[in-house]
Amino acid sequence: GDSVTQMEGPVTLSEEAFLTINCTYTATGYPSLFWYVQYPGEGLQLLLKATKADDKGSNKGFEATYRKETTSFHLEKGSVQVSDSAVYFCALTPSSNTGKLIFGQGTTLQVKP
């Protein structure tokens, strides 16, 4: 079945460091891909999305490119801030048109000043 695998955390970085969180997926056809972020005590918020191969989603300095050939959707940010500390979830919606989201296990990011 369809699935999403994220790099295990926690990831600990110093402020202004470069961030990469790896995400790979298994799915038939052409799923849509998402990154969600969860701040402490809150629900998940959409961070960015990409709906077809080679699309780049971007928001708040974060970017991810839909790579069909490597079935990946890695999240990157050039310079992280303390306020970026949160849990990040990679997710996909299968091309079977159910509208369901399949989530990765989440990666905790801690940014230290």
Add this chain to the structure above:
Amino acid sequence: DAGVIQSPRHEVTEMGQEVTLRCKPISGHNSLFWYRQTMMRGLELLIYFNNNVPIDDSGMPEDRFSAKMPNASFSTLKIQPSEPRDSAVYFCASKSSGTGVNYQPQHFGDGTRLSIL
């Protein structure tokens, strides 16, 4: 615009009691999802509705759990009787299921933190 509204935000009750969690989706959204989040199991989809009709309840853990959506603006998740292992954060999410259903993101509420003593 108001987001997805869940109530209560926190619930503490004793095992055996009935628990009812409530969700008001974003107006105009016609898909609604209930999730459970725990440290051990992560995010689990419990059930989802399209146009108020349950589509997939395969994630509902057992018969003690039930969910209803009597109209487009309200849904409940009920646990009866509750057990300590039901302690978790329960999220409701909604999305539009119009054209391009797979592109539309889900919008999450802030969750209900449930503790069963």
